[in-house]
Amino acid sequence: MAKETSIRVCMGPGGIASGGEEVLRAFGRELKKSNVKAALKKGCSMHHVGCMGLCARDVLVEVVLNGKTYTYQYVTPDMVSTIVSKHVVGGKPIKEWLVDDSYVNFIKKQTKVVLSDCGRINPESLDAYIAVGGYEATRSVLKSKTPEDTIEIIKESGLRGRGGAGFPTGRKWEFCRAVESDRKYIICNADEGDPGAFMDRALLEGNPHAVLEGMIIGAYAIGADSGYVYIRAEYPLAVERLRLALKHAKKKKLLGRNILGSGFNFDIKIKLGAGAFVCGESTALMYSIEGKRGMPRITPPRSTEAGLWGKPTVLNNVETLANIPYIIRNGANWFASFGKGKSKGTKVFALTGKIKNSGLIEVPMGISLRKIVYDIGGGIEEDKKLKAVQTGGPSGGCIPASMIDINVDYESLAKVGSIVGSGGMIVLDEDDCMVNVAKYFLQFTQSESCGKCVPCRVGTKRLLEIMERITSGRGKTSDLALLEKLGNDVKSASLCGLGQAAPNPILSTIKYFREEYEVHIAGRCPSKVCKELLTYSIIEELCKGCCACLRACSSGAITGEKKKPHRIDQSLCVKCGACFEVCKFKSVDRE
Amino acid sequence: MRGKDFSVEQAAGTLESLYEKYRGEKGAVIPLLQDVQEEFGYLPEEAVNWIADRLEVPRSFFFGVATFYAQFHLAPRGKNIITACSGTACHVKGSERIINFIKRDLGLTDKQETTEDMGFTLEKVNCVGVCSISPVVIINKKVHGKAAPAKILKEIKLLKKKK
Numbered sequence: 001m002a003k004e005t006s007i008r009v010c011m012g013p014g015g016i017a018s019g020g021e022e023v024l025r026a027f028g029r030e031l032k033k034s035n036v037k038a039a040l041k042k043g044c045s046m047h048h049v050g051c052m053g054l055c056a057r058d059v060l061v062e063v064v065l066n067g068k069t070y071t072y073q074y075v076t077p078d079m080v081s082t083i084v085s086k087h088v089v090g091g092k093p094i095k096e097w098l099v100d101d102s103y104v105n106f107i108k109k110q111t112k113v114v115l116s117d118c119g120r121i122n123p124e125s126l127d128a129y130i131a132v133g134g135y136e137a138t139r140s141v142l143k144s145k146t147p148e149d150t151i152e153i154i155k156e157s158g159l160r161g162r163g164g165a166g167f168p169t170g171r172k173w174e175f176c177r178a179v180e181s182d183r184k185y186i187i188c189n190a191d192e193g194d195p196g197a198f199m200d201r202a203l204l205e206g207n208p209h210a211v212l213e214g215m216i217i218g219a220y221a222i223g224a225d226s227g228y229v230y231i232r233a234e235y236p237l238a239v240e241r242l243r244l245a246l247k248h249a250k251k252k253k254l255l256g257r258n259i260l261g262s263g264f265n266f267d268i269k270i271k272l273g274a275g276a277f278v279c280g281e282s283t284a285l286m287y288s289i290e291g292k293r294g295m296p297r298i299t300p301p302r303s304t305e306a307g308l309w310g311k312p313t314v315l316n317n318v319e320t321l322a323n324i325p326y327i328i329r330n331g332a333n334w335f336a337s338f339g340k341g342k343s344k345g346t347k348v349f350a351l352t353g354k355i356k357n358s359g360l361i362e363v364p365m366g367i368s369l370r371k372i373v374y375d376i377g378g379g380i381e382e383d384k385k386l387k388a389v390q391t392g393g394p395s396g397g398c399i400p401a402s403m404i405d406i407n408v409d410y411e412s413l414a415k416v417g418s419i420v421g422s423g424g425m426i427v428l429d430e431d432d433c434m435v436n437v438a439k440y441f442l443q444f445t446q447s448e449s450c451g452k453c454v455p456c457r458v459g460t461k462r463l464l465e466i467m468e469r470i471t472s473g474r475g476k477t478s479d480l481a482l483l484e485k486l487g488n489d490v491k492s493a494s495l496c497g498l499g500q501a502a503p504n505p506i507l508s509t510i511k512y513f514r515e516e517y518e519v520h521i522a523g524r525c526p527s528k529v530c531k532e533l534l535t536y537s538i539i540e541e542l543c544k545g546c547c548a549c550l551r552a553c554s555s556g557a558i559t560g561e562k563k564k565p566h567r568i569d570q571s572l573c574v575k576c577g578a579c580f581e582v583c584k585f586k587s588v589d590r591e
Numbered sequence: 592m593r594g595k596d597f598s599v600e601q602a603a604g605t606l607e608s609l610y611e612k613y614r615g616e617k618g619a620v621i622p623l624l625q626d627v628q629e630e631f632g633y634l635p636e637e638a639v640n641w642i643a644d645r646l647e648v649p650r651s652f653f654f655g656v657a658t659f660y661a662q663f664h665l666a667p668r669g670k671n672i673i674t675a676c677s678g679t680a681c682h683v684k685g686s687e688r689i690i691n692f693i694k695r696d697l698g699l700t701d702k703q704e705t706t707e708d709m710g711f712t713l714e715k716v717n718c719v720g721v722c723s724i725s726p727v728v729i730i731n732k733k734v735h736g737k738a739a740p741a742k743i744l745k746e747i748k749l750l751k752k753k754k
Contacts, residue, residue, distance in 0.1 A: 013721045017734035055723030195678035195718035233625070233662055234719060274621050275661030277717070291620035293659040309617070352680035352722040359723045390679065424722075426679050440682055444717065450659075552695060578695065581688055581740075 005044040005088065007031075009075075010060040010119065012051025012202050014359070016237070018058035019076065024048050026080035027061075039089045047128075050206015052119035054106055056358040057099070063087055071099045102378045106357045109375045111338060113346045114322045115362045118206035123241055126248040129209040135254055137328035138216050142262040150221040151177060154324070156332035158344030163189055163280070163317030164395065164421050165497070166343075166410045172314055176222040176304040179312040184224040187308065187315045188215055189285060190231035190238070193277040194393030195444065196424035199348040200318035202360050204231070204238035207322065208245035212268065214321030216254065217328060219266045222314050226267055230285055233272040242270060277394075277448035281496045282307070282315045284450070295450045296496035317422070319348055340366025343409035347420065353390075353427040354381045366409045369399065373427060384429040388512070392421030394441040394448075395501030397508030398434060417508040419501070433529035434513040435520050439467040441505035445498060456499030459490035463506060472532040475521035480510060531577045534590040538579075540565040542587035549579035549588060597667075599637040605630055606641050620656050624663060633664040661716075669705045669712035671750050674729040678718030681726040689726055690715065692740040696747060710751070 007027055011020040027046050030036060052060045057073040063083065064070075070093050072083060079097065087093050121128040129135070141150050155170030176184060188211060192200040204211060215227050231239055246268060249255045257265045271289050279285045279294040286308045288294035307313025323345065327335045336344045343365035349372065352358050356378035363372060369389060373379070380386050388398040391408075397418035399406060406412055410420050428437065446460040466483055469475050487503030494500045510517060519526055525533040538549070538558075545563040557573040560566030568579065580588040599606075609626050613619035623642065628634050634657055643650040657663045675681075675690045690713070694701075697711050705712040721727055724736030728743050730750070735743065 014723050014736070017721050017724055017727070017736045055721070058724070192720065193717070195682075196680050196722055197718075198720035198722055201720040234716070272622065272625060273660075274625065274663065276659060288621065289618055291618035291656070293655055350722055352725065353683050358680075393679070424679065426683065428683060432683055437683070440679070448717075576691075578691065581691060 004064065005040065005042065005066075006064045007044065007046040007088065008049045008062040008064070008120070009046070010050075010052040010058055011048040012055065012058075012119070012206055012360075013198060013237075014051065014055025014058045015048075015060065018055075020048065020059045022077045023059045023061065023075050023080060026077040027084070030081050030084040036084060036089060044088060047122040047125075049120055050118045050123045051115075051202035051360055053110075053115070053361065054099075054103060054357055054359040056356075057103070060099075063093075065091065071103065072097050073099045073103065102357060106359075106361075106376055106378065109371065110362050111346050111364050112362050113326050113335070113338070114203070114210070114319055115206075115348060115360070116326070117210065118203060121207065123206050123208060124244055126209060126245070126252060129207070133329060134209055134325070135213055137325040138213055138254065139260060141217050141220060141328060142260055142264055147177060147221045147223060150217060150328070153328060153332045154221070157327045157335040158332075158339070158342070159320065159323055159327060159335065160343070160410065161317055162319035162323070162347065162422070164392075164419070166420065169316060169320055172304060172316075173218065173221050175302070176224075176312050176314045179305055181312050183226075183309075183311045184222055185308045185311060185313040186215055186219045186222060186224045186227040187285070187289070187313060188227065188229040188321055189280065189282075189315055189317045190229055190235075191273045191279050191285065192232060192235075192318070192422065193280050193448075194395075194422045194424050196352055196390075196393055196426050197350050197422045199350055199360060199423055201235050201238050203318050203322050203348075204235070205241055208238075208242050209249065210322040210325055211242075211318055212245055212249055212255070214316070214324035215268060216259070216266055217324050218314060218316060218321065220264055222312075224314070225265050226269070228269050228271050228289055228308075230271045230273055230279070230289060233274060239270065239272065246270070276450075277444075278450045278496070278498050281498060284496070285315065286313065293450070295452045296498075298495065319423075338364040340364075340407060340409055342411060343420075347408075347423055349408075349423045349425045351377050351425050351427070353425075354384065354429040354432070355379075355427040356381055363408070366407045366412075368404075369406050369408055370404045372408065372425070373404065377427065380427065380429050384431065386427065387430050387432055388428045388434065390418075390426040390428060390437065390505075391424065392419035392501075392504075393424045394444045395419060395497065395504060396421050396424075397504045398428070398437065398512060399508075400512040402512075417504065417511060419504070431527055431529075433525055433527035434509045434516050435467070435471055435525070436527075436529045438505045438509040439464070439471055442467055442502065445502040449498065449502070453493075453495040453499065455490050455493035456495065456502065459486060459494070460499070460502050462486060463490065463503065467506070470517065470520050471525070471530040473523050475517075477521060479521065480514070480517055483507075484510060528590055532575050534575060534577070535570065536568055536573060536575065536577070536579060537589050537591075538566050538568055539587045539589050542585050544585050544587070546584070548582045548584065552578040552582045554578065597631060597635040597637065599635075599641055602631070602635075602638060603641070606638060606645075610642060610645055620653065621660070624653070624657055628663060633667050635667075636665070666705070667709065669709050671711045671731055672729075673711060673713045673731075673747070674719070675713065675715050676717075676719045676725070676727040676729070677715045678722060678725070678727075680722035681718075684725045686726040689728060689738055689740050689743060692744060693728075693747065696744055711747070 160166040284294040543565040
């Protein structure tokens, strides 16, 4: 059998930003050349794919030749003609451009379920999805399973919500199924608002049909006839690919009236979010679809009883829904064979920060954090010391390096004061200031608080003020106890998940990095991050008198003549750090 | 008709067609405002008033929605939009330093987003979802990954020359 030659260019979020389109065009031009065409008698297919994972090395290009796959990293358009002539035509891979062992480890040590087709198939082609078994699950559910059977499979699989709270998906569906109503809705939450998480974006851009298929099956199970995808307007490409996928699915009668001749009707609309973190909360999200301010309400009634427009509604996250077709196709037991304890299956994490192999990874639940950071992630950038791993975004916490052997699953992370959340995983090294990181997250939640309930609106503001006091040298020894007391109050008294989780970054950093807070209160930032705790001075021997710092100084604290060493007047210095940033000769010192 | 010179008389036709597009649709306030912003570059107060009056909905309802969501801008924006990501990954990789460089270059004060001559708007956003190539700066929709101050300032210089 003649083996197909093909080229796959990564055009996930990272791929495009690194110039994927230009690389793809360059391949197109090369393959059209007459001598190349003549040499490739069997032809060569070329297409773009969604996120391949290791975005830090984009643009990634895979060449499949004689049944073997070769991956090139950091590809630029000017490398393309060489790759085509030497490798695609000549059959000789260009070794120095191929990925190294660390990439092989990055891929090998992962377990791909929900990402198994992402980065392999053309996301803009329905046929490509069907060719890898797509919509088989829909067909089998509609033909031979009752809604109850379907719910049972999902319950047995142990799938839990991948967006944050980890609620069992099958049970959510069951609740909604049980409610009598003339109308029900299913909503896909694609309002990925956690800073540091981009798996939903990658899935929607890399395999949108899997998400649609999950929605169709979910709708059938709960008895809904219409659905919404609530997606961030900040993800234009995901929206575009989703629109295209909807169009193709409708044409093939996979959506609309009488789907695949089964008598089941279901259609999906897209709603663009307008930028509010709190809209990740289910009741707030539904108000936003209704065109109102996205402010959460008290539950019960739960959304499964009275959700969108007051009708029973199921809200599932993108990754949760994309798992559904794979579970139906391979069985509940197969899915449950991955993972540990009450956390079944796999989870996608966005591994970023000070890590060598920064990108999108999928691992079985319960894997140790050490394996993620060192085996898959390849260790810390510049081989520095690991300080902590932040998980769960602004609602999560920091896991200190000493706990590196912890299992990453819902229960284990909750025990140490963090959460799995949507799967953001930010690696922090010795240069990062934990107090600053905690303050950063609080700034975020404080500004995203919708303002409806007092504990969150006022509590986060006061917490932030205390954090600002500590990082600017005005901290008091009593502040730590106050932060803990107030933090716990905000946690227990806030109306929704945003407020209930907002103090987590502070509480977890106080728990594991208390001495760092104490040093700040004493007036020092050991990581040299908190500017107001630093003193800036000019090292005269290194200063060339270029005047760059003098021009950058907004408070007129720097004096000096051209080509002569400058000076900083400490009484005028506002500690903005501008001089340090602009100096090209490293002659500004900060202590 | 973008920028500062909005006039509701001139815009009436456009507003009418947007009103028609969403007439009778449930929950269309946000898409309607998104379209108005797409059309004029921001949400001119008079335009929002016009639509609220046309729909016979209190103006406060529309402004309630417009001020709730980060995507809506109530003031005119610059010709060039620079979006600096301040997501967590970008933050730990030095996004603040880059933002400071851009601010100094454009002469923006801490509270200012748009330059006096309406040439540039600098906005900080929470996360643009390309954390693996952080820090990220988007200039007029083009994403610049692993952004270094010098590289970004060079781009800005080119844009300054263009006008």
